[in-house]
Amino acid sequence: MFDFGVVTNWIDLFLRSNMSENMALFVEFVLVGFAILAVYAVLALLLIYIERKVCAFFQCRIGPNRVGPWGLIQSVADMVKILLKELIKIDRADPVLFRIASFLVIIASICTFGAIPFDPALHAVDFNIGIFYLLAVSSLGVVGILLAGWSSNNKYTMIGAMRSGAQLISYELSCGLSLMTIVILSGTMQLSEIVNQQSEMWFLFKGHIPALIAFVIYLIASHAETNRGPFDLPEAESELTAGYHTEYSGIQFGFFYLAEYLNMFIVAAIAATVFLGGWMPLHIPGWEGFNGIMDKIPPFIWFFGKTFFCVFLALWIRWSFPRLRIDQLLHLEWKILMPLALINILLMALCVI
Amino acid sequence: MGMMNEKLSALAFAFVEENGKTLNVTVPKENLYEAAVFLRKECNCDFLMDIVGIDYTESLGTIYYLSNTQNPAQLVALKTSTTDREDPLLDSVHDLWDSAGLYEREVHDFLGIRFINHPDMRRLFLRQDWKGYPLRKDYDANPALNPVPLENELIEDMEAVPAVELKMGQPVETIHKLFEEDEYIVNFGPQHPATHGVLHLRVSLEGEIVKKIDPNFGYIHRGIEKMSETYTYPQILHLTDRLDYLSGTINRHAVCLCCEKALKLEVPERAHYIRTIFDELTRIASHLLGWGCMAMDMGSITAFVYGMRDREKIMDIFEETSGGRLMANYSVIGGVAWDIHPNFQRKVKELIPYLRKMLKEHHLLFTGNPIARGRMEGVGHLSKEQVISLGATGPSGRASGWSNDIRKIEPYAAYRRADFNEVLRQDGMTFDRYIIRLDEILESLNIIEQLIDNIPEGPYAAKTKAIIRLPEGEFFQRVENARGEFDVYINSKGDKSPYRIKFRSPCLTLVNSLIPATVGSKVADLIMIGASLDYVVPCIDR
Numbered sequence: 001m002f003d004f005g006v007v008t009n010w011i012d013l014f015l016r017s018n019m020s021e022n023m024a025l026f027v028e029f030v031l032v033g034f035a036i037l038a039v040y041a042v043l044a045l046l047l048i049y050i051e052r053k054v055c056a057f058f059q060c061r062i063g064p065n066r067v068g069p070w071g072l073i074q075s076v077a078d079m080v081k082i083l084l085k086e087l088i089k090i091d092r093a094d095p096v097l098f099r100i101a102s103f104l105v106i107i108a109s110i111c112t113f114g115a116i117p118f119d120p121a122l123h124a125v126d127f128n129i130g131i132f133y134l135l136a137v138s139s140l141g142v143v144g145i146l147l148a149g150w151s152s153n154n155k156y157t158m159i160g161a162m163r164s165g166a167q168l169i170s171y172e173l174s175c176g177l178s179l180m181t182i183v184i185l186s187g188t189m190q191l192s193e194i195v196n197q198q199s200e201m202w203f204l205f206k207g208h209i210p211a212l213i214a215f216v217i218y219l220i221a222s223h224a225e226t227n228r229g230p231f232d233l234p235e236a237e238s239e240l241t242a243g244y245h246t247e248y249s250g251i252q253f254g255f256f257y258l259a260e261y262l263n264m265f266i267v268a269a270i271a272a273t274v275f276l277g278g279w280m281p282l283h284i285p286g287w288e289g290f291n292g293i294m295d296k297i298p299p300f301i302w303f304f305g306k307t308f309f310c311v312f313l314a315l316w317i318r319w320s321f322p323r324l325r326i327d328q329l330l331h332l333e334w335k336i337l338m339p340l341a342l343i344n345i346l347l348m349a350l351c352v353i
Numbered sequence: 354m355g356m357m358n359e360k361l362s363a364l365a366f367a368f369v370e371e372n373g374k375t376l377n378v379t380v381p382k383e384n385l386y387e388a389a390v391f392l393r394k395e396c397n398c399d400f401l402m403d404i405v406g407i408d409y410t411e412s413l414g415t416i417y418y419l420s421n422t423q424n425p426a427q428l429v430a431l432k433t434s435t436t437d438r439e440d441p442l443l444d445s446v447h448d449l450w451d452s453a454g455l456y457e458r459e460v461h462d463f464l465g466i467r468f469i470n471h472p473d474m475r476r477l478f479l480r481q482d483w484k485g486y487p488l489r490k491d492y493d494a495n496p497a498l499n500p501v502p503l504e505n506e507l508i509e510d511m512e513a514v515p516a517v518e519l520k521m522g523q524p525v526e527t528i529h530k531l532f533e534e535d536e537y538i539v540n541f542g543p544q545h546p547a548t549h550g551v552l553h554l555r556v557s558l559e560g561e562i563v564k565k566i567d568p569n570f571g572y573i574h575r576g577i578e579k580m581s582e583t584y585t586y587p588q589i590l591h592l593t594d595r596l597d598y599l600s601g602t603i604n605r606h607a608v609c610l611c612c613e614k615a616l617k618l619e620v621p622e623r624a625h626y627i628r629t630i631f632d633e634l635t636r637i638a639s640h641l642l643g644w645g646c647m648a649m650d651m652g653s654i655t656a657f658v659y660g661m662r663d664r665e666k667i668m669d670i671f672e673e674t675s676g677g678r679l680m681a682n683y684s685v686i687g688g689v690a691w692d693i694h695p696n697f698q699r700k701v702k703e704l705i706p707y708l709r710k711m712l713k714e715h716h717l718l719f720t721g722n723p724i725a726r727g728r729m730e731g732v733g734h735l736s737k738e739q740v741i742s743l744g745a746t747g748p749s750g751r752a753s754g755w756s757n758d759i760r761k762i763e764p765y766a767a768y769r770r771a772d773f774n775e776v777l778r779q780d781g782m783t784f785d786r787y788i789i790r791l792d793e794i795l796e797s798l799n800i801i802e803q804l805i806d807n808i809p810e811g812p813y814a815a816k817t818k819a820i821i822r823l824p825e826g827e828f829f830q831r832v833e834n835a836r837g838e839f840d841v842y843i844n845s846k847g848d849k850s851p852y853r854i855k856f857r858s859p860c861l862t863l864v865n866s867l868i869p870a871t872v873g874s875k876v877a878d879l880i881m882i883g884a885s886l887d888y889v890v891p892c893i894d895r
Contacts, residue, residue, distance in 0.1 A: 055655075059659070060658070159561070229652050229653075230724055232652065233877075236652065239877055239880050240876075319654070319655050321653060321724055322648060322651035322724050322725045322728065323651055323652025323724075323728075323877070324724055324728075325727075325728055325877045326561055327875070328728070
């Protein structure tokens with residue numbers, strides 16, 4: 001079974017044998033930073049391509065098929081296009097807040113991205129309060145969205161931002177509560193520890209019914225967190241043209257766009273890590289031969305397989321459901337999901353005891 | 354007819370004559386309001402179909418086409434005129450029929466007649482500072498008079514609303530503001546993804562709740578009625594496809610029928626059948642697109658693509674026979690332009706089972722969806738009285754229980770040969786307006802199924818003269834297009850082009866219905882209810 005430990009250890013040894021310890025550490029930090037940014041950008045391109053192809057498949061179309069084989073380079077071409085586009089200066093917009101907003105959104109997204117365990121050895125930020133960190137950092141994005149809506153000085157963006165504020169803050173609750181259910185089960189907030197505890201069986205199966213309920217609540221709430229249909233009210237294109245990012249152009253718009261796709265990946269990755277065992281292969285107690293075969297598959301393939309399965313679920317829902325109305329959206333959260341999540345925590349506590 | 358005639362004899366000042374199914378009632382302008390109240394209250398003429406403004410050169414007149422929904426085939430044309438060309442004034446009837454408000458603004462815009470007591474005498478289509486009234490015969494079309502503005506203009510200029518009142522027998526112009534200072538006004542349109550064209554809605558919001566709506570039209574007004582006055586009849590046909598482009602074939606059919614009625618031309622039975630099948634195919638295509646657009650306005654883009662995909666099959670059938678897709682350009686005066694393609698019948702017969710199967714899928718994808726049901730049920734209510742008074746014809750009216758299908762009331766072409774039901778629903782909610790379109794597709798498929806195998810042999814068009822001149826007189830033809838009642842009024846002086854031609858746009862009244870259906874709902878509902886009414890803006894901006 002291959003894991004990235006081989007590569008990372010080799011780099012570590014190489015650096016330490018050529019320079020002082022502090023210098024090596026510094027170079028490693030920079031390398032990790034670059035690696036995260038590079039993977040972030042490449043994943044975004046990949047996700048955009050996947051979304052367009054899957055959506056085309058749902059809609060009986062072909063999707064991108066002109067640039068490169070099967071249109072594979074289409075999103076690269078789109079990236080180049082968006083990088084070359086003009087950044088339009090908006091008259092009567094607040095110039096500072098307007099510029100900061102898009103960075104806030106993408107910084108929140110990248111910070112969360114760094115804490116995801118891709119592989120036993122590919123895990124940049126592993127706090128002992130990992131889940132707490134994830135929730136805290138990912139909710140920074142809403143500040144960016146509110147600022148974007150406010151600073152554009154446009155009524156559509158304003159309505160979009162207000163909707164977004166109401167929506168993200170509400171759904172954060174269910175999101176957090178459903179993750180807490182698993183924290184109760186595992187007794188730790190550290191992501192690497194959570195993954196290791198699932199070596200016998202994934203929490204989805206280990207945690208009985210409460211884990212299943214938590215998983216469903218998490219899927220719904222996190223989908224709402226990503227602002228994608230049927231919860232795409234903040235940017236409801238048929239009502240508010242493009243919602244909070246109506247006035248953005250060029251790469252500033254690209255940041256919102258990138259963050260949206262990566263957030264979809266991030267919530268899927270968290271779902272995979274917390275409920276589906278992260279990079280841990282599928283193990284069934286007692287089936288030693290089966291477990292042995294499963295161990296042959298490298299961990300990062302397990303991780304990406306599970307994550308893309310969750311991404312596919314998100315796309316499936318995105319492309320088949322119409323949009324909710326704002327009062328229905330809040331009704332769903334405050335009167336259905338949150339009480340259910342609270343009761344579920346209680347159930348899980350009883351199960352653990 | 355006799356009943357109405359008898360009742361009208363109570364009006365001493367009215368001159369009544371019968372013209373086919375239409376009862377012409379001519380009154381002097383002083384008695385207009387009295388006659389209107391009488392027709393509304395005593396004769397139960399609760400549906401104001403259209404107001405036609407016309408310049409008789411010696412005077413300016415209006416014709417109010419009315420009908421009683423209990424006896425919808427009977428029409429009453431209330432006529433009046435004023436000889437004052439400097440400041441023509443007529444009484445407004447906007448308090449008797451809700452649809453009159455916008456119609457009177459249209460007459461005001463094009464003929465300069467001001468309506469006393471009408472609360473909103475802004476021009477409907479043209480700019481507020483436009484010089485001249487285009488449908489007057491002495492209109493000066495010199496572009497130097499109305500130059501294209503090159504400066505940025507503030508939208509607040511549109512808010513001053515003039516109105517005319519009569520004080521001590523003298524007209525007094527008052528100006529009031531449409532919106533208060535502190536209202537949160539959002540512009541939906543003219544460029545907006547969900548306005549189905551370039552409609553401009555100014556919406557006053559309180560949070561997410563819609564308080565007031567002010568529709569503004571005219572962004573793509575092409576002056577088709579004015580152009581038609583210089584075109585020959587066969588040329589006019591090409592303009593009709595550009596009115597409501599989604600039911601172009603049906604609009605064109607209406608003008609052909611009107612001309613044929615005037616010429617007393619015997620149209621071959623084969624042409625009737627082909628036209629009817631084309632009309633129904635157009636209706637299906639339009640409803641499929643309407644369904645898809647509504648789904649898209651609610652955020653379900655997949656449903657839109659499905660609708661477009663199925664509509665494409667109909668466009669292919671059109672293309673094979675007529676060469677046109679969206680605009681088939683197929684009917685001509687006397688029949689159709691050429692015979693159907695040899696594949697036509699086979700392809701249509703293949704389409705019928707396909708669409709029935711696909712409709713089941715559409716129901717599965719969208720109608721049964723809990724989110725879609727939750728959005729559509731209990732929202733956007735229009736009562737039967739409201740839709741009649743607003744003149745919201747077609748599927749939107751039928752969803753509220755108003756039986757208004759012209760195909761049943763006054764069967765034209767081959768509709769008599771087909772056995773079909775008029776789909777009616779009673780609740781008048783957004784969901785009813787949604788589902789009624791899908792049910793109408795099934796009904797249209799039934800009609801086509803009955804006709805497609807029985808297209809009689811024979812010529813596909815009657816012989817007409819090289820230059821078509823309509824005899825002197827007034828001609829009126831009603832048809833049912835995909836959105837409602839489409840009427841053509843032609844006033845001919847015996848020339849090769851009409852003296853005045855007027856189209857009743859079903860969409861203008863539908864936009865008007867948006868206001869009572871939406872006020873008090875959310876912004877998202879505004880878009881959805883608009884989509885459920887399914888208006889097409891080029892139909893309004895003729």
